[in-house]
Amino acid sequence: MTIQEIFFYLFSIIMLAAATMVISVRNPVYAILYLILTFFSAAALWILLEAEFLGIILVLVYVGAVMVLFLFVVMMLNINQSRVSEGFVKNLPLGIGVALVMLAEVLMVLWYKNQTGVDNFPIPVPHEQGYSNTAEIGERMFTAYLWPFEIAGVVLLVAIVAAVALSMRHREGVKTQSVPQQISAEKRDRLELIDMPVEGVKKN
Amino acid sequence: MDAILEFIWLLIRIGLFTLLPLILMVAYYTYAERKVIGAMQSRIGPNRVGPLGLFQPFADVIKLLLKEIILPKEANRYLFLIAPILAIAPAFGVWAVVPVGDGLVWADLNAGVLYVLALSSMGVYGIILAGWASNSKYALLGAMRSAAQVVSYEIALGFSLLGVMILAGSLNLQAIVNAQSGGMLDWYWLPLLPMFLIFFISALAETNRAPFDMAEGESEIVAGFHVDYAGASFAVFFLAEYANMILMSALTAIFFFGGWLSPFEGWAFLGDSWLRDSSIFWFLAKLVFFMFNFLWIRATFPRYRYDQVMRLGWKVFIPITMVWMLVAALFVFNGIVVRGA
Amino acid sequence: MNKIIRYFKSLLMIELFQGLSVTIKHMFKPKVTVFYPEEKIPKSNRFRGIPALRRYTNGEERCIGCKLCEAVCPALAISIDSEMRSDGSRRTTLYEIDLFKCIFCGFCEESCPVDSIVLTDFADYHMEDPKESVLNKQQLLALGDRFEQSISKNRQQDAAYR
Secondary structure: OOHHHHHHHHHHHHHHHHHHHHHHOOOHHHHHHHHHHHHHHHHHHHHHOOOHHHHHHHHHHHHHHHHHHHHHHHHHOOOOHHHHHHOHHHHHHHHHHHHHHHHHHHHHHHHHOOOOOHHHOOOOOOOOOOOOHHHHHHHHHHOOOHHHHHHHHHHHHHHHHHHHHHHOOOOOOOOOOOHHHHHOOOHHHHOOOOOOOOOOOOOO | OHHHHHHHHHHHHHHHHHHHHHHHHHHHHHHHHHHHHHHHOOOOOOOOOOHHHOOHHHHHHHHHHHOOOOOOOOOOHHHHHHHHHHHHHHHHHHHHOOOOEOOEOOOOOOOHHHHHHHHHHHHHHHHHHHHHHOOOHHHHHHHHHHHHHHHHHHHHHHHHHHHHHHHHOOOOHHHHHHHOOOOHHHOOOOOOHHHHHHHHHHHHHHOOOOOOOOOOOHHHHOOHHHOOOOHHHHHHHHHHHHHHHHHHHHHHHHHHOOOOOOOOOOOHHHOOOHHHOOOHHHHHHHHHHHHHHHHHHHHHOOOOOHHHHHHHHHHHHHHHHHHHHHHHHHHHHOOOOOOOO | OHHHHHHHHHHOOHHHHHHHHHHHHHHOOOOOOOOOOOOOOOOOOOOOOOEEEOEOOOOOEOOOOOOHHHHHOOOOOEEEEEEEOOOOOEEEEEEEEEOOOOOOOOHHHHHOOOOOEEEOOOOOOOOOOHHHHEEOHHHHHHHHHHOHHHHHHHHHHHHOOO
16 A cells, blocks of 8 residues: 555545535534535545645635635524424435435446446556646646636626625615725814913913 | 654654744744834833843743633533634644745645645634634624635735736746846836735735734724633634744745845845855845834734725725736736746 | 825825834834833822821820721721720721722821821832731831831921922
């Protein structure tokens, strides 16, 4: 067993265990923390595969930003745990059904491509020293896949605009602070220096 | 067996050459902070423990370690104890890719900048979990503020680094430094002046330092996320904050001020003096300069109001970085700045 | 136009750099700190510190147990009991001041007809037990003996203004 294999099994075990914990722990904050651990292990596995760009981006985007917002929301909501588990039995058949459908779909694709078997997945050839995954992805993205990349960008932009448009509400009669007005305040707007004779003291 | 021995030897070297100096720097940074801010406020600062108060950090550390770690009754004890570790681990972990001199780096990662951003974005978990696990409203408010603030400023921080990436043509920190060679005026602070300022100000916000110390906000939420921490667990938070400040100073030096490069590289009239040689000395000098700036800014500015912090991040910094990104690209396109790598 | 100038001012952070220059200038200015236990700033002769009971020069305690100070004390910090002494004069058997209650207003000193209770200019005291906050008659007299010199000197200097 090489060191790489040891690391692979270590990270895989951590990842699978953490993923199981995500759906089995009661406390939603714990669930999110286990999800972070899952992402982290997945990133480690990708880095083992020499996909360091994807691995680090996974940590940067999901762990660094998305999960922070998740945690933010979960901490704000006080989820009633007993009510969450109420519908478990009722929805169990539906859940199992959906899971089975998904499994069947994956198997069908693999069967169709005739790739049911470990031997069909070749071991990737390690790249030589100095090979930059990031540069490679960038080059592909801006040459061969330029259109899909740009379209994806536009789709995300539309999603942002839509989200803002949906959540923006102008309410009448709400008093708010005008920050530009506040920060543009200057000394002469607010302060008046007046010359005043001192009372009770004789000037000589 | 050999591999294991080598691994242990590596750990010892990391401890000896990175962790130990870092912890010593943190210790004396706290001392320097009290001295510098004291001086700026016409005070003296600590001067009782040892000559000029030089042993003050050790006295503080011993005091903190001997104090009791208090676990609040309703706190989530596991997360409460894990949180400080989560806060400090990224602050030390980033040093793996930070080159302190030519070739003096533990991991010469190709995606070094991304690694830096990814790990530094992990630091916020320590703060959030500390705030939530303490089960105190002040701590939770501090955690909330900090989470939103750090996530927002990470964008400005990352965007301001995009200019560096465009000019250097690499994500490798060593390559970025080498691309800046040629003397003080070839460093990226000049073509990327707005980016540099935004990076440094965002670094203040990322490390929750004044004037962006909303997470602590002693006058509003009494100490924010670490209000319930005491003794050694508080000491770890303290260590993390200062380690982060040192890290951000180092990153500013590397991205915008040429890392270990000498500012007088191309100045022939200086002769063959050591001033023209690039060495770890220059890196340390720049590091100390930016560390001083952190203190200087803290001594000067009052705390921002929270909504203005968010406004500054989203409505001022991000648009400026976006515009200057185009300007940087034009610089490269027109050959005004020679692209590295 | 003004708006544009202001906009550029804030963009160039001119006011921020002004602030920074103030702090860096102050960094090299002489420091004003007093090294407290070694150095002390001069006190006014009207300084109101820890209370004390004075004696006459022949060693007789001044207090005649009139309880005016007890009556005037706004913080109710003074408690007094008095009895006839063997020579027929009225003297206090109990004279206690609780330093936690005392607000150092000096009303007791103003009300005293024999200048017995005074506030000394001594303020650097401490106690290791909260119970020690109550000063009894012996302690107050001892304080008076200890600071008699400064008490009489301060009273003399201030006499012209009373």
